[in-house]
Amino acid sequence: MAALGELASLRRSKGVKATPAPVERGDNKAALFFMAPWFIGLFLITAGPLIASLYLSFTDYSLLQPPNWIGFENYERMLGDTRLHNSLRVTFTYVFVSVPLQLAAALGLALLLDRGLRGLAIYRSVYYLPSLLGGSVAIAILWRQIFGTDGLINQVLGFFGIQGQGWVSHPDYALGTLVILNVWTFGSPMIIFLAGLRQIPDMYYEAASIDGAGKLRQFVSITVPLLTPIIFFNLVLQVIGAFQSFTQAFVVSGGTGGPVDSTMFYTLYLYKEGFENFRMGYASGMAWLLLAIVAAMTAVNFLLSKYWVFYND
Amino acid sequence: MTERTEGTSPSSAGRDGSVAGVDQRPAPAPSAVAALQDPAAPAVPVPPAADDTGGRGTRRAAGRSPWASRARSLVKHGMLIAVGFVMLYPLLWMLASSFKPNALIFRDPALIPSEIDLSNYTVGWDALLHPFSHYLMNSFIIVAGAVLGNLISCSMAAYAFARLNFRGRKLWFAIMLMSIMLPIHVVIVPQYILFSQLDWINTYLPLVVPKLLATDAFFVFLMVQFFRGIPRELDEAAHIDGAGHARIFFRIMLPLATPALATTAIFTFIWTWNDFFSQLIFLTNPDMYTVPVALRTFVDSTGASSWGSLFAMSIVSLVPIFLVFLFGQKYLVKGIATTGIK
Numbered sequence: 046m047a048a049l050g051e052l053a054s055l056r057r058s059k060g061v062k063a064t065p066a067p068v069e070r071g072d073n074k075a076a077l078f079f080m081a082p083w084f085i086g087l088f089l090i091t092a093g094p095l096i097a098s099l100y101l102s103f104t105d106y107s108l109l110q111p112p113n114w115i116g117f118e119n120y121e122r123m124l125g126d127t128r129l130h131n132s133l134r135v136t137f138t139y140v141f142v143s144v145p146l147q148l149a150a151a152l153g154l155a156l157l158l159d160r161g162l163r164g165l166a167i168y169r170s171v172y173y174l175p176s177l178l179g180g181s182v183a184i185a186i187l188w189r190q191i192f193g194t195d196g197l198i199n200q201v202l203g204f205f206g207i208q209g210q211g212w213v214s215h216p217d218y219a220l221g222t223l224v225i226l227n228v229w230t231f232g233s234p235m236i237i238f239l240a241g242l243r244q245i246p247d248m249y250y251e252a253a254s255i256d257g258a259g260k261l262r263q264f265v266s267i268t269v270p271l272l273t274p275i276i277f278f279n280l281v282l283q284v285i286g287a288f289q290s291f292t293q294a295f296v297v298s299g300g301t302g303g304p305v306d307s308t309m310f311y312t313l314y315l316y317k318e319g320f321e322n323f324r325m326g327y328a329s330g331m332a333w334l335l336l337a338i339v340a341a342m343t344a345v346n347f348l349l350s351k352y353w354v355f356y357n358d
Numbered sequence: 359m360t361e362r363t364e365g366t367s368p369s370s371a372g373r374d375g376s377v378a379g380v381d382q383r384p385a386p387a388p389s390a391v392a393a394l395q396d397p398a399a400p401a402v403p404v405p406p407a408a409d410d411t412g413g414r415g416t417r418r419a420a421g422r423s424p425w426a427s428r429a430r431s432l433v434k435h436g437m438l439i440a441v442g443f444v445m446l447y448p449l450l451w452m453l454a455s456s457f458k459p460n461a462l463i464f465r466d467p468a469l470i471p472s473e474i475d476l477s478n479y480t481v482g483w484d485a486l487l488h489p490f491s492h493y494l495m496n497s498f499i500i501v502a503g504a505v506l507g508n509l510i511s512c513s514m515a516a517y518a519f520a521r522l523n524f525r526g527r528k529l530w531f532a533i534m535l536m537s538i539m540l541p542i543h544v545v546i547v548p549q550y551i552l553f554s555q556l557d558w559i560n561t562y563l564p565l566v567v568p569k570l571l572a573t574d575a576f577f578v579f580l581m582v583q584f585f586r587g588i589p590r591e592l593d594e595a596a597h598i599d600g601a602g603h604a605r606i607f608f609r610i611m612l613p614l615a616t617p618a619l620a621t622t623a624i625f626t627f628i629w630t631w632n633d634f635f636s637q638l639i640f641l642t643n644p645d646m647y648t649v650p651v652a653l654r655t656f657v658d659s660t661g662a663s664s665w666g667s668l669f670a671m672s673i674v675s676l677v678p679i680f681l682v683f684l685f686g687q688k689y690l691v692k693g694i695a696t697t698g699i700k
Contacts, residue, residue: 072522072523072524072603073524073525075518075522075524075602075603076518076522076523076524076527077524078603078604079514079515079517079518079522079603079607080514080515080518080524080530081514082510082511082514082515082570082571082572083511083514083515083518083534083571083572083578085571086511086568086571086572086573087533087537087573089552089571090545090549090568090571090573091537091540091545091573092533093548094544094545094546094547094548094549094552095540095544095545095548097547097548097551098544098545098547098548101547101548108551108554154438154441157434157437157438158438162434163435164435168438168442169691170683170687171442171445171446172441172442172445173690173691174445174446174449174680174683175445175449177628177679177683177690178449178632178676178679178680180632180634181631181632181634181650181675181676181679182632182634182649182650182651182653182654182672182675183653183672183673183675183676184672184676186653186657186668186669186672187448187449187452187669187672189657190463190665190669191448195464197448197451197467200464200465200466200467201467204467229445233694236691236694237694240694285539285541288541289541289542289543291634291635292632292634292635292650295634295638295654296634296654296657299657299658300654300658312543312635315543316635316638316639319546319547320550320639325547325550325551328547329547329548331543332541332543332544332546332547333544335541335543335544336540336541336544339539339541343539
């Protein structure tokens, strides 16, 4: 959680004069040695390609022919690309539905697991395991079967006499199966919540208890406000992650984003444009739009946080 | 595994009991502001990982009849076990199904196969161009390279950020933090062009070399956090004794940072093993396929006709992660709790 905290405080501390670090021996030479891999990586693998993709987004590059400058043509095409608009709608729906559900599950279980529960370590492991496996192709394959026409869900439903349908192959439900998959991986935010709950000093509860506050009152007046920074942190992190989901949609839909583009995540469309249709200029433009969206969502989150996140310090 | 969810075995109780009380005091909130003023500021306390039960249990029972509290506790455990069961059910069912003949998978939601049939594994192992061990080996080579690369490059950069004074340190530090959040999609196209110019497509290099260059900034940050917690007196003393930075780094910082190194290694292992996007893009030759890409080809080539062998190979692909999870839990939990990685 500290990465975001530090970035946020970077913003907050603007203009404050930093205490000069004790001037020691000149470390520049040693730093150059220790930082060399990172510097090379930054320029060749991260920042360089970042700039290059901005340039490519103004070209018609297709891997086969050298890039020609075409100005804003790619971006203009994006304005009229209904498939792209659909993929944005799919992705936003996915983010706005699955992230709150996932965080609610994570918080709910973290609250149940807090307070000296017997077997805490085992529950925590069981709930956390899906987070490690959830991103794998194997689990996506499993999901494809579970929610298929003859899948596990329909077997169980059939047991109760309900006639199910092919959930993955139905345009109205396919995205829902991916939402469930994301909610299933609530374990990692849950562990962050657990760490946050443990930071709340016991004496707050003791004091409230002496003043006659009930459990509910304690939860509303102590737990929730003190947990808001953690909720905020999880929210930012999961939103950023959910926007970039790819593997599950790719495997569950067999690489098509179907049925009828109902699981066409933005990144899946980007992959198809760039690496199947080789419209790399267009894909670069899409990538920059993604970057802009993720940055904007994070910024909005930070702006809104002023109204609901409570910082104790 | 279902039994593990019960949480009533003596060993589990003992494990909780043994850690409870060790780490009850909440750590002071990390003073991120101070830390950012000076990235090398000493001792940003790492919050305690949530790996113990804490001392809250004591206030729970006060003022309530033992029966009511026991009933509450039973209900609570009942709920927790039910949730755990629902969560694990798909996994256990996949495991069971991998031992069932194909026809049974479609009409048997039971967890215990009526007969154990290993043919799914033998058939699945040889269903693709190469035996499955070939893909496992490709994955392992890439994972080994990535783990080694991250351990070396990220710890070096972290040492510089945490301990050295150099020009523009704060700026580079901020850039490093921001690069953590950069979506890979924004750099993948130029990376692909770069690597194909170098003739690296369909080699291990595009997946390993970036790790040697500390591009997983998450781990740089994780280790900066950890290095800051190591008392400065240790390296000052070594410095006075005439040790250079290389010596301090190898002899003092790295040995003390083994928990952070372990966390880095474990997460790199899991992420690289599961990584699909970049392996799909950089490895297009079936000889070079890794486990995820091979599994994907398997789905496409067989469709729904052979779920049994598909499940069997899926299980095989999950075994390494499961083992890492089993033996590395402590570091996983610490890693998530302190940095919020997945």
